[in-house]
Amino acid sequence: MSEDFRFSTLGFIGLGAMGRPMLVHLANKLPPDSRIYVFDVVEQVVDEVCDQFPERILKGSSAKDVAQQVETIITMVPEGSHVRSVYLDPQYGVCSTDISNKLLVDCSTIDTATSLAVKDHIAQNFPTASFYDSPVSGGVVGAVKGTIAFFLGCAESDPNVKRLTHLMSLMGKQIIPCGGPSLGLAAKLSNNYLSGIIAIACSEAMDMGMRSGLDPRVLSKVYAAGTAQNTICDRFCPVPHVYPEAPSSGGYKEGFKVQLMRKDFSLAVDMAKRVGSKNVLGEIGLETYDGASKDPRCQDLDSRVVYRYLGGDEDWQSKVNGS
Numbered sequence: 001m002s003e004d005f006r007f008s009t010l011g012f013i014g015l016g017a018m019g020r021p022m023l024v025h026l027a028n029k030l031p032p033d034s035r036i037y038v039f040d041v042v043e044q045v046v047d048e049v050c051d052q053f054p055e056r057i058l059k060g061s062s063a064k065d066v067a068q069q070v071e072t073i074i075t076m077v078p079e080g081s082h083v084r085s086v087y088l089d090p091q092y093g094v095c096s097t098d099i100s101n102k103l104l105v106d107c108s109t110i111d112t113a114t115s116l117a118v119k120d121h122i123a124q125n126f127p128t129a130s131f132y133d134s135p136v137s138g139g140v141v142g143a144v145k146g147t148i149a150f151f152l153g154c155a156e157s158d159p160n161v162k163r164l165t166h167l168m169s170l171m172g173k174q175i176i177p178c179g180g181p182s183l184g185l186a187a188k189l190s191n192n193y194l195s196g197i198i199a200i201a202c203s204e205a206m207d208m209g210m211r212s213g214l215d216p217r218v219l220s221k222v223y224a225a226g227t228a229q230n231t232i233c234d235r236f237c238p239v240p241h242v243y244p245e246a247p248s249s250g251g252y253k254e255g256f257k258v259q260l261m262r263k264d265f266s267l268a269v270d271m272a273k274r275v276g277s278k279n280v281l282g283e284i285g286l287e288t289y290d291g292a293s294k295d296p297r298c299q300d301l302d303s304r305v306v307y308r309y310l311g312g313d314e315d316w317q318s319k320v321n322g323s
């Protein structure tokens with residue numbers, strides 16, 4: 001293996017639903033002499049992963065402590081405020097120690113303004129350090145299976161692309177350089193906006209068809225054959241029991257939580273405003289996901305539960321002849 005790709009010391013900060021399985025892939029796949037220093041504000045999860053991989057994974061006492069031990073850091077925390085704290089906290093943040101020449105990769109889904117602010121701070125104070133946004137898609141199941149996609153905030157010609165691609169391919173399948181700083185996030189938010197809108201539109205279209213007397217399986221075939229064909233209708237159909245492996249068919253249990261869709265949708269609507277993009281579906285979409293994420297019938301379930309929120313019939317099978 002080329003010296004450049006060894007990652008003999010790596011830091012991982014944020015060991016939640018996504019971060020922990022990503023860390024497990026790294027612990028299993030990095031060369032045996034690599035050491036991973038980890039930190040999370042929840043100490044228990046740090047202790048658990050250290051016990052799971054003794055010697056390989058080592059406990060850090062803060063983001064700063066991790067930064068002092070390693071050359072490369074991956075961060076995976078919930079929101080922009082957490083990313084600010086991890087990097088910019090004057091006492092315990094990554095940037096409160098000398099991070100010259102280090103490679104820093106934030107995989108959190110946050111607003112582009114915060115990501116750029118962190119990048120600017122690093123560029124001004126540590127010009128030889130490199131910071132990248134690299135949000136992911138594919139959910140917890142993808143993180144566990146190692147099939148997530150990374151949307152990397154840099155150009156294909158960036159000098160670190162090969163090194164980053166190597167590192168990310170240990171945790172996921174597709175790595176897409178999106179063109180420049182914060183564009184990984186812009187791509188991710190644009191994707192989730194589109195996916196969220198399609199889920200609402202598919203729920204409404206299915207509902208109106210079913211209320212008119214159509215079997216949703218027939219509707220699904222029509223969409224697939226017609227101009228409405230898309231992945232949400234095909235593989236994540238919001239109506240239960242149309243596609244057996246869709247989260248809806250398992251009680252909306254496995255999938256992308258509606259609260260996370262609400263968060264990403266809101267970030268996308270803010271981004272659209274900031275860049276002056278006309279967004280006729282934004283406010284109504286946000287209102288819908290906001291309502292669904294607060295509805296006890298929908299909370300913590302896959303975001304395609306928006307079909308339930310909008311009053312769709314989930315018990316359609318009992319009314320369809322011959323099913």
Ligand code: NAD
Nearest residue numbers: 014015016017018019040041042077078082108109139140
């Ligand atoms: P999570 O809440 O399960 O985990 C976040 C972890 O970060 C927690 O363990 C928390 O204790 C830790 N943390 C918070 N603040 C910290 C700090 N200051 N220092 C150190 N650790 C801190 O969240 P998640 O589901 O793992 O999501 C992480 C990011 O990935 C989010 O931005 C989310 O939008 C994005 N994402 C999630 C999914 C998904 O399906 N869960 C899919 C794609 C992207």
